[in-house]
Amino acid sequence: MAEQIRVAVAGAAGRMGKEVVKMVLEDEGLKLVAAINMTHVGSDAGTLVGLPACGVSITDDLELALIEGKPQVLVDFTTPQFAYVNTELAIKHGVSPVVGTTGFTPEQIEDLDKQCMEKKIGGLIAPNFSIGAILMMKFAAQAAKYFPHLEIIEYHGDQKLDAPSGTAVKTAELIAKNREELRQGNPDEEETIEGSRGGYYNGFRIHSVRLPGVFAQQEVIFGGFGQTLKIRHDSYERAGYMPGVNLAIKKVLEYEGMVYGFDHFVD
Known part of the structure; x- marks a missing residue:
């Protein structure tokens, strides 16, 4: 069995975040190592989404979660207010961001691309994962x-x-x-x-x-x-985005630089 991809989820208690947590926990090729949210701190991420306890507790400290969990990929479904800062923080720690939050300016995307290139990692900002x-x-x-x-x-x-x-x-x-x-x-x-x-x-x-x-x-x-x-x-429902998010997690590690648009991952 191939080594599991270590995944952190920001906005883990949100509507999209819960679907991502559930998808990660149900995929044998992925491993949930951190779940970040401003609410539900201390709750088990598994039980929060209706699955058995997984041993990963919700935290509100993203940087500490990145340091301790050592994820390879951070999936971010937060809000425009936090997504840019979260993405910069992930890149700083060498973690590939997969961002479903919209509202980034072209200048911000260009800046994040430069940061990814400097760290030699890939990233994805996708308005839609369907x-x-x-x-x-x-x-x-x-x-x-x-x-x-x-x-x-x-x-x-x-x-x-x-x-x-x-x-x-x-x-x-x-x-x-x-x-x-x-x-x-x-x-x-x-x-x-x-x-x-x-x-x-x-x-x-x-x-x-x-x-x-x-x-x-x-x-x-x-x-x-x-x-x-x-x-x-x-x-019709958020679960419809999860095959795309799953594919993005697995393909983003093959890239360098910030990719804008999930269409680049779909041939």
């Missing part, structure tokens, strides 16, 4: 070569902090690589209610819906003469 969502982005980028008129609509629950979502931004970036900037719509159009046409990106629009009861969906609508094309992905 393999289906990654395929949606790739298909949309391909379609933009033939349908340059498009709009993105993304749907999330009303407690999501950033708008547009990281997935929508990443989709827009991939589309822009295959499509020259083209300002769409009537040149004389006028918003009678400010913002009603959505956010502007490279000539097309991104719309963010925030409602209770919604989990995570995104569709890219393409318009052409006499036809439309819709590429849509729907997520």
Whole structure:
């Protein structure tokens, strides 16, 4: 049996963090060595996610957890407020960060890339770990070569902090690589209610819906003469992201530098 990959989880008591802890504990190729969270300190990470006790207690001290647990990978599903500092701390200790928290600026990603290169380790910042969502982005980028008129609509629950979502931004970036900037719509159009046409990106629009009861969906609508094309992905539960997180943990150790986007890990 190959040596287990040692994993720490930041945000371990959060909704996504719990799914990550559960996935790590159930994979024989992975070993949970630290679980970090600001609440539930002292609780066993296993029992917290409904599994037998695993002997790893929740701690609120990330640096101490990195020193004592000696993880190879830190999975971070915290908040934009903490994720950048957590990622820097992981890199400082030679731990590869796998970050699902969004809100990083291009400048921050560039800086983290330099830090990873200096330590000769890999890292990943991924707006979305769903393999289906990654395929949606790739298909949309391909379609933009033939349908340059498009709009993105993304749907999330009303407690999501950033708008547009990281997935929508990443989709827009991939589309822009295959499509020259083209300002769409009537040149004389006028918003009678400010913002009603959505956010502007490279000539097309991104719309963010925030409602209770919604989990995570995104569709890219393409318009052409006499036809439309819709590429849509729907997520219904957080467990759907775990195959992607699992793959990221195992592949990030093969890289050097900070990778932005899980699409780089999906051929």
